[in-house]
Amino acid sequence: MRNTETIPxxxxxxxACQEELVSITQCAEAGISKHAVLRLVRAGAWVRITRGVYDTNPxxxxxxxxxxxxxxxxRRAAWIGLLAYPDGAATGGCALALLGVGGLPSELAPEVSRPTWMDAGVRPGTVLRRYGTFPVVQRHGRDVAELVHALAQGLLTLPRDHAxxxxxxxxxxxxxxxxxxGRIRSLIRGRRGVVAVRAWLELVPGRDASPSETFTRLSLIDHGVPPxxxxxxxxxxxxxxxxxDFAWILPDGRYVVLEVDGREFHSGNGMLADDATRQNGLVGTDRVIVxxxxxxxxxxxxxxxxxxxERLHPLGWVPGGSIGPVVHLD
Structure with missing residues (x-):
């Protein structure tokens, strides 16, 4: 609908720096009154997200x-939290989103921690955490949990796969x-839920080339066929x-290999052609099942x-094998 107000x-x-969101305080500082904001919302030019936070993209x-x-x-979820609580710092998954870390869920709940806990005035649709003090970095003038602390917070609040x-x-x-x-392990010590998530750190070391490969490796481990x-x-x-990406060695000397066609990493005709050439070369040896x-x-x-x-067990594969970084099929 037509914008009924002139936006400074x-x-x-x-x-633009806040994923198209603004707070009512920022509007007032820019000379837009509460009544003008209300007119923008009624005209369909802006959308109210939660108390004091508005989306300028309808x-x-x-x-x-x-x-x-x-x-x-x-990132939008993170900014909703930061704008809803001017004294808050982005934490957990929201902090990781603003820090550009991959592997996160497609959707996040707006999450912040405040220097003093206040049960009164909790904004609908947001989450307040009790983390006390922790180091922060700045993103467009707002506090965001430092990376190691954000990862520790995410370990306690995100689903296992994404953490x-x-x-x-x-x-x-x-x-x-x-x-x-080790720092992450220390930071979560004594926190609620730590017993359940502490073992997740043992799943971290690996050679995953992307989050999709991490999800694949976790699925393989869950089904008893670690690579x-x-x-x-x-x-x-x-x-x-x-x-x-992944490989298993069979008792007869053959190999089973698994390739993950990543959405981010295997897109485009050129990459698809390269994948096909690589697969044909491996299959042509008669010693590799792709x-x-x-x-x-x-x-x-x-x-x-x-x-x-279902493929490995009928072929006689047994756990515990180890494949070096290079296999010579001579």
Whole structure:
């Protein structure tokens, strides 16, 4: 609908940094009164999200078209929390979304921690956490939990698959190191729910090249078929045949390999052609059985582990094998 008010340029610029959201306080500072905001909402130009927070884009979130749609939705949740509580800091999954960590759920609840807990005035649709004090970094002038603390918070609040995938993503991108896993373990000590999630840290070390590979590995572990190797290079007569995501060795000397066709990493005709060439080279040796699956959204998506187990057990595979980084099929 037609915008019935003139929006100051500085407020539009601010909204662009906040996933198109603004607070009632920011509106007042820009010279837009509460009555003007109400007129914008009634005209359908803005949408009220929760008390004191407005979306300047009237298009429903599910209908928006943007290249980073899922990241937009996650960051938007984080900004809803930050704008609803001016004294709050983004925590857990929302902090990780603002810090650009991968592997998160497609949707997040707006989540913040405040310096002083106040039960009164809790904004509908938001979550307040009791974390006390913790180091923060700045994102567009707002407090966001520092990465290691955000990962520890996420470990306690996110589903297992996404908590593990987020930590794996931070490790893969060299944003944390293995020693930081000890810091995370210390940070969650004594917190509610720690007994259930402490074992999840044992699922982190791996060679996953993407969150979808983390979800695949977790599915394989859940179904009793952990891979004998990851990111394995196959060669024949000194010729490179390909690098596969997961591999198992069979008693007869053959290999079963699994390729995850990641939505982010295997898109485009060029990559598809490369995948086909690689698969043909491996299958042509008669010593490799290739399995391929679409990238899962979590460990249950597509039942990858169950399907791999159904293939491996009849072939005589036994757990405990180990495959080095390079396999020579000579």
């Amino acid at each position: 340029a500085e407020l539009s610029t601010l909204a 298009v429903p979130v599910r209908d928006r078209i943007c290249a980073d749609y899922h990241d937009h939705v996650r 593990v995938a987020a930590i794996c993503d931070a490790l893969r991108e060299d944003r944390i190191c293995l020693a930081d896993l 004998d190797g990851q990111q394995i290079v196959f060669r024949l007569g000194g010729t490179f045949l390909g690098r596969v 399995l391929r699956f679409p990238a899962p959204r979590d460990s249950a998506d597509g039942d990858i582990g169950g399907q791999v187990a």
